[in-house]
Amino acid sequence: MAKKPRVIHTCSECGYSSPKWLGRCPECGSWGTLQEEASVAAAPGSVKTSALTPTAPATPITKVNATATHTMPSGIGELDRVLGSGVVPGSVVLMAGEPGVGKSTLLLEVASRWAAMDGRKALYVTAEESAGQVRARAERTGALKDTLYLAAESNLDVVFGHVEQVKPSLLIVDSVQTMHAAGVEGVAGGVAQSRAVTAALTTLAKTSNLPIILVGHVTKDGNVAGPRVLEHLVDVVLNFEGDRQSSLRMLRGMKNRFGATDEVGCFEQTASGIREVRDPSGLFLSHRGKTPDGSAVTVAMDGVRPILAEVQALTVDPVNKSPRRVVTGLDFNRVPMVLAVLQARCGQRTNDKDAYVATVGGVKITETATDLAVALATWSSLHETPLPAKTVVIGEVGLAGELRRVPNLGRRLQEAARLGYENAIVPSGDLERIDGMRVHQVSTLGEAIALLAT
Known part of the structure; x- marks a missing residue:
């Protein structure tokens, strides 16, 4: 007599199994992710001796x-x-x-560049737009190629036929959440469908041996939509991000089986499509002849990529009794701390001024290496004295007014020297000589x- 299948419940996020249904997975804490599955239990004391013949023998590495x-x-x-x-x-x-x-838009450009190379064909499958819509965007961005094939299809079996x-x-495939697999329960975009x-x-x-690029949706928290198993199945997970108010776009690697995950790709959204930016520092520096007061240039690290960025500060008499602190592009909690150190340790009165501190070009910087740039830009605004031309400032400011070293200082200075900067103010410490740059090492913010005052 055949043994009745035993019902188990498996979490679609982490794979945890339970003999009964639970509202919340005790392993990963996700709600409503345990799904019913059937499993045939082996008879007590039985030993499975049959084995399948491998299609190919194991090979020495x-x-x-x-x-x-x-x-x-x-x-x-x-x-x-970013891919490696x-x-x-x-x-x-x-x-x-x-x-x-x-x-x-980016992936249509990728398909066009791929199809432009000799002997290559690219197939772009869209389940979100019509073929006419994609064709219109391709005309606008100059992505029309004879070896770029387009299919507006949401049935996975038909895609295999193409x-x-x-x-x-x-x-x-644009996108995985809109594709439908026949024979699998659930609607497109659901847990079962996305996984299948x-x-x-x-x-x-x-x-x-066909490389495939999938487009994935994100949740309101910024995570990849669908079960977490999607990220385990694929080889590379990329996150394409950017502020709608800015033309800058960043491509970051979240998972990469073939390379590092700290590389960052820079792109710019234009009227004619997305353009790659090989030297993004120019986007974050204001174009001017004379250096204005209240401005300081620093070098931030985005992954392993050094990027020059400009920090601007404006101090004015307060309109109300309570001075304002307005921060854009920097850590909102860090800037008031630097202003407090500037007053307590260096005698610069900031508590009776409105302070507006921002980065240029929409870049967002959260690392502490910009502390010195914030402090010196504020000092420059208070005294209406511009910093010397072609000067970069890098360093973390401590509560005692001391300056601390930051990671990859040599690499940051080399990037600044490559872009024509001749002077640098950095914390004291061992540092190799940078050709074409005069480096001033100081121990404190004072x-x-x-x-600068000399």
């Missing part, structure tokens, strides 16, 4: 063909930088981002102000 993982350039250098060195055959990349940030007919060397679609596309990529 030294005999594995390494050419299968050689990367191919995508045609967009900033994307290749290019697109890996058979890899699955999940790109997530908020609505309207430009994911579809792949069989076109035989592309790159497949882009991603698993099927991952199997296609591994068996056919010493830095005294250096």
Whole structure:
């Protein structure tokens, strides 16, 4: 007599199993993620002895063909930088981002650049737009290519048929939450459907050595929508982010099996599409001839990439009895602390002034390396004295007024010297010589102000 299947409940987020349904997973804490599954229990005391014959024998690792993982350039250098060195055959990349940030525009450009290379075909599958809409955007951005194929389809089986007919060397699916897999319960975008679609596309990529890029939606918290298992199935998870009020777009690696996850790609949203920015420092520096007062240039690290940014400060007499502190692009809690140190340790009166501190170009910086730039920009505004031209300031300010070293100081200064800056004010410590730059090392914020006042 056949044994009756035993019902278990498995969490779609972390894989935790329970014999009964629970509203909240005790392993990961997610609500409503336990789904019913059937499992046949083995008879007590029985030992499973049958085994399946492998389709291919196990191979010594030294005999594995390494050419299968050689990367191919995508045609967009900033994307290749984040991926490692290019697109890996058979890899699955999940790109997530908020609505309207430009994911579809960027990937259409990727498909166009890919199709422009000899012997390459790209298949762009859209389930969110009509073919006419994508064609219109391609005309606007100059992405029309004869070897770029377009399919407006949401049925996964039909997509597989397109792949069989076109035989592309790159497949882009926009988006995974709008695709539907036949034979799987649930609506498109649900937990079961998203997991089945991603698993099927991952199997296609591994068996056919076809690189696939998937577009993913995000939740209101900024996380990838759908079950967490999607991020485990794919090889690379990218986050495309940017402020709608700014043209700057950042592509960050959240997971990468083929490279580092601290690389950042910079793009700019324009009327003709998304343009890659190989040297983003120019976006964050105001274009001027004479250095104004209340301005200081620093070097921030975005991942492993040094970026020059300008911090501006404006101090005015308060309109009300309580002075205001308005901060844009910097840590709101850090700036008032630096202003307090500037008054308590250096005798600069900031408590009776309205202070407006902001970065140029919409860049957001949260690291402490900008403390010295905030302090000196505020001092410059208070005394209406501009900082010396072609000078960068880098350092963390402590509550006692001391200056602390920051990571990658040498790399920051080398980037500043490359862009033509000749002077630097940094905390004291061991530092290698920077060609073409005079480095002033100071121990306290008071010493830095005294250096500027001379």
